[in-house]
Amino acid sequence: MNRSWYNASFDLFQQTSDEQIIGELALNSTFADLPTQKIAWLKEISILRKALQGHDGCLHLEFNIPRMGRRIDAVLLIKGIVIAIEFKIDASQYLMADIDQSYDYALDLKYFHEASHKATVIPVLVVTKARSASTTLFRHPRIHGLYEPVSTNEDGFASTLEKILHQFPEIPFDPQVWSDAAYRPTQTIIEAARALYAGHGVVEISRNDAGAINLSQTSDQLFRIIDRARDQKEKAICFVTGVPGAGKTLVGLNIATRYSDEESELYSVFLSGNKPLVDILREALARDTILREKMSHGKKLKKSEAQARVKAFIQNVHHFRDDCQKNNGQEPVEHVALFDEAQRAWDKAQTSLFMKQIKGVPDFDISEPEYLISCMDKRNDWAVIVCLVGGGQEINTGESGISSWIEALQEQYPDWHLYISPALTDSEYGTGNILSSIRTRKNVHFEHDLHLATSMRSFRAETVSKFVKTVLDCEVDEARTLYQQLIERYPIVLTRNLESAKQWLKTQASGSERYGMVVSSQAERLKPYAIDVRSPMNPIKWFLDSKDDIRSSYYLEDVATEFRIQGLELDWVCVSWDGDFRYGNQGWEHYSFRGNKWQNIKSESRKTYQKNAYRVLLTRARQGMVIFVPEGTPNDPTRIPRFYDNTYKYLKSLGVQEIG
Structure with a gap:
């Protein structure tokens, strides 16, 4: 070519x-x-x-x-x-x-x-x-x-x-x-969405080396399942797993763009409960549509028209749910629904509370996964649900994990075919014993191609997500080994000086490579460093706008929390670490700031959410990151040095290089 x-x-x-x-x-x-x-x-x-x-x-x-x-x-x-x-x-x-x-x-x-x-x-x-x-x-x-x-x-x-x-x-x-010579690109999710929406396939825009080839294999497997469901008039649900940054969203977008024609019997919709991701991708695609229209046809497309074109392609899962409720009894127009970050769907309690308080529906008593399955089950002919699942990614109250999907299928939808990634049995996916109960079900299929084992986010070092897992699991020896393996290609450094961290980002980044600061949503005591988690940033401006916009990530003034950054990435990241998640004598300790002091978190589910929040933050960089751990001060009881020192010492003990 x-x-x-x-x-x-x-x-x-x-x-x-x-x-x-x-x-x-x-x-x-x-x-x-x-x-x-x-x-x-x-x-x-x-x-x-x-x-x-x-x-x-x-x-x-x-x-x-x-x-x-x-x-x-x-x-x-x-x-x-x-x-x-x-x-x-x-x-x-x-x-x-x-x-x-x-x-x-x-x-x-x-x-x-x-x-x-x-x-x-x-x-x-x-x-x-x-x-x-x-x-x-x-x-x-x-x-x-x-x-x-x-x-x-x-x-x-x-x-x-x-x-x-x-x-x-x-x-x-x-x-x-x-x-x-071969061209083997590794894209950000925004770049990938633009390319896919413009008509390129996943093979064209992804690397083809042995470590990443399963992107196309996973897509092909899903296409085969969709074709079988259509031909056999079956209903099927697929669980696609993958390490952070492996390309789960990319696989979903690839199918959604392939089947984006509403007149097609294979018409698909890409659904996400991640509002920042939906908003950012829609804006990016609208901007790109305007540019391509001008270059292709020499005319200027109105922003509203461009937005209308992409709106149906990527939808907020909650809006899809609401439309199903309004059209109760009617089958959806889509045959294929792709749910991104399906593990973040709400459990029964959270769904019922929301429907009662916000939607005025007092007797809603099923989980979000069960309701979403029921929507697609209304199709009289065939339907396919694709659940894109991240391990250890639940970060908010009421997120049910993947077990709610399987429970709903087991109890209410015995005729649905299940296509499951073998990795779903791993502890980080939180399925517990629920998978054991369905192994004897005749229509369960375990498919190796439904797992994406290699991170595509970091094209420099695919072991980053594994390194982060060992850090969070306190597996010191393995963390040290992994750090030494990745450090030459993927720099990770440590500092107690925020200005040094900012300067490091600017020095490392080249051209328009994007950099920015990320922080836990519970990091309440970074205010003295002008890091205010309660001051909301504009995710569209932060992720898409250029260096001359003070609202962009480049300015290093606004920060993104785990809720804004999940599913997205930057080239270079500064992770600012507060006293909410601190290293102690027995491992990680969990705190939230209430009133004027830190309080111990006792709930196991909240501890899991907090650990996962840092997992998200530490896996957002494509090329490298700097970790900023404040020194604290003895003059402020909410920021005394011992809240931070052990965390810094622990990270340093793993061999992480220090900068001034």
Whole structure:
């Protein structure tokens, strides 16, 4: 597959007419044939013709970046160097957003394009009408062979290229091998949703290495189950498990996008009780829809229309529940319902309380899982429910875990087929003895492909979730071993200075890599550090907006709690640790702040929620994290040093590196 819309040797490029090159670009373009784009291409071609005279190499125009759903204007393969060029035609300023964009392209090549892993990669920003800029190469301190962006203008581009080439010896390089090399991206859930909604499949946008191949295997298994249910006129429920960041949500979105046509008998809906996730994905898809509409058809789509398009694709599970209640007795339009974070569905007590107090339904006496199954059971022909299940992810009062789903099936729906991941028996999924009671049921199937064992969130180190589990379970020796295995590729550091933590994030992040602070919702005594968990942040602004918006995560002013960050991720994270979850002589101790003092948590379920909250916080980073544990002060009885010292010492004893 050609990743670029046009590619040729420098010699062939120089011999080919502008019209022929433009024609090939237009022929391969997936967007509207706009005059403004042709003018930009002509100017880029002219600039490149002048600069490449006398050089040997290969040129790619409009090189596709699968993970980002965008294209690099030009890539030069010359003397063994990969030069990624971003043109800003007729612009006159070197904007930070443009510099970050050029850097993002280079980072993406370095991280995910196999032939670029060991190559020298240099991003170049050409702002045609800007002032001249000095050409100085600075290598990325953390990533071997990657250089920071070089900015230049139209007149200075040729000399800038000469200066770059002068600094490196020529290395044997096969342009065809580079062009054919595999591209193995690892996306954030927001990037993945954008790509899937734009029509790409899960195989296209995920890595294909042995450790992560089960993403496509799990999707294929679910497609087979759906096809069987349709063909046999059966009703089935599937339980898909996975470690944090393994891609459970990605699998669900993949099915929902495949079957998004309301007229199709396979019409599916993706449901989540995670409101921040739903809001963020809807906003991201709406923004992307507007951009793609403009590029594809040259017209501006109204925000309200874009939002309406994506609203049916991703729905809040509680709204789905309410619609079922309003349409009591009517079968839903969907044949397939995908429930993200199904373990967080409410138990009977929480559901009944909500329906009585908020909805005015006094006699509602079943759990949310049982009611959701009953909604899909109304289909007279066939139906499939896919439950995407995270282990140790219950973080709020009334979340029933997965056992409520199985209890409902066992007691009320004996004819439903069950397809279960074998990992559901693990202790972290909290199924207890309930699975034992259904093993003799004739329509139970254990499917290995329904478990995602490898974290996709951290493309640098897949052992992060396992390391976090050992830290929380106080398995000291294994935690030390795992830390040493991951530290070179996935830095985890420790500090007692918040400003040092913030500076570390800024230093580590490159281009538009997103960073931010996360904190437990019970961390009430971090206020002296301007960390206020009671001051709500805007999740859409925090996750989607740029560095110049004070509400974005980049500003490090607003923080995200486990309720806002669950199911999402950042590249770099600062975990701020308060005295609510502290290490003691017998392991972890649990506290909540009430009035003016910390109080012991005695409820076992609340202890579990709190432990899981820190599990969520410690598994949000894709590339690395810094853990900030305050020193406390003897002058404040709510922040005395012993509330924090043992936690810091414990983390340090695991070998976690300290910074100032």
